[in-house]
Amino acid sequence: EAGVAQSPRYKIIEKRQSVAFWCNPISGHATLYWYQQILGQGPKLLIQFQNNGVVDDSQLPKDRFSAERLKGVDSTLKIQPAKLEDSAVYLCASSGLRVYYGYTFGSGTRLTVV
Amino acid sequence: SQQGEEDPQALSIQEGENATMNCSYKTSINNLQWYRQNSGRGLVHLILIRSNEREKHSGRLRVTLDTSKKSSSLLITASRAADTASYFCATLNSGGYQKVTFGIGTKLQVIP
Numbered sequence: 001e002a003g004v005a006q007s008p009r010y011k012i013i014e015k016r017q018s019v020a021f022w023c024n025p026i027s028g029h030a031t032l033y034w035y036q037q038i039l040g041q042g043p044k045l046l047i048q049f050q051n052n053g054v055v056d057d058s059q060l061p062k063d064r065f066s067a068e069r070l071k072g073v074d075s076t077l078k079i080q081p082a083k084l085e086d087s088a089v090y091l092c093a094s095s096g097l098r099v100y101y102g103y104t105f106g107s108g109t110r111l112t113v114v
Numbered sequence: 115s116q117q118g119e120e121d122p123q124a125l126s127i128q129e130g131e132n133a134t135m136n137c138s139y140k141t142s143i144n145n146l147q148w149y150r151q152n153s154g155r156g157l158v159h160l161i162l163i164r165s166n167e168r169e170k171h172s173g174r175l176r177v178t179l180d181t182s183k184k185s186s187s188l189l190i191t192a193s194r195a196a197d198t199a200s201y202f203c204a205t206l207n208s209g210g211y212q213k214v215t216f217g218i219g220t221k222l223q224v225i226p
Contacts, residue, residue, distance in 0.1 A: 004156075035216075042202050042216035043157070056213060091156055102147050102159035103214065110154065 002026065006092050006106035014114055018080035021109045024073070025094030031055075032069055033103065034077050035091040043091055049075065082113045120203060120220040128225050133190040135220040137203030138183075144208040146179055148188050151200045151219070160201075161188075165208065195226045 005024040013019050025032050031050050035043035046065065048056040051072040060067070064083070069075040079086055089110050093103040121136045137146070145164045149157040163170045163179045163186065170177045176189040190197055200219045207213055 006156075040218075042218045045213070045215070048213070089154075093157075102149075102162050103157075104159065105149075105156035107156045108154075 004092055004094055004104050004106035006090075006109055008109055009107065010110045010112075012112045012114060013082055015084055016081040018078065019082055019111060020076050020078045021090050021092075021111075023075045023077070023092030023106060025075075025092070026104055029094035029096060029104075030072070031095045032075050033093045033095075034067055034075070035093065037089045037091055037108070039088070046077070079111075082111075084113050087111055087113045120201070120217045122220060123218070124221045124223075126223040126225065127193055129193060129195055131193055133193050133197070133222055133224070135188045135201050135203075135222070137186045137188070137217055139186075139203075139205045139217075140184065141205075142208045143181070144206040144212065146177075146186050147204045147206070147214070148175075148177060148186075149202045149204060149216075151202065153199075157202065190222075193222075193224045195224050198222060198224045 004026055007022050011019055033048050034046045036046050037043045046060045047067045049069040052069050065079055067077045089108040091108045092106045095103050119138050127133050143165055145162050147162045148160045150160055151157045161172045161175050161177050163177045165181055174191045179186045200221045202216050202219045204214050204216045
């Protein structure tokens, strides 16, 4: 079974620029998650989709972050404009409809804002 | 906000020794999961224990869960250099909207 695909692997941008990350979950997984992991911390949930609907975006900084999951498959996360504190690894994960068996994570995108 | 708190935050042991990491959490859970993260990589699911289970084994991994104390421990026996990684506990809350929340992690170094 193919894993969760994410791209790009690394990205360096200047503050106030925009950036987008892409995620393709495991085929058939209804639920997709975007996590932000700042160095030395655990992953923090930004947004959770079930199919193409948003289940939880309570910790998404909506003034600068946006995410979509068209057709309930792949997803993009965008930051516009970026701030220095957005430097982090952005992880995408997917699971079946019920999160009883754990998530499958992608390798993540390491974002550096300078 | 982060639900779990791992203890210790960093652990250094010799190859062949056992490593024990603890996790405490605050709310009622459906299950608790442990993940491993190698430097700069994504998280890998290791083991899941349900709220009605007390102990679970998988290879060299042993997980215990004490719901009365809201705590869990992960034991890695006969550690290897390849076990060097960060380990995170994650809890799935019970009731209502189901959400998995991660702790801050334990950084394990196994010295060959």
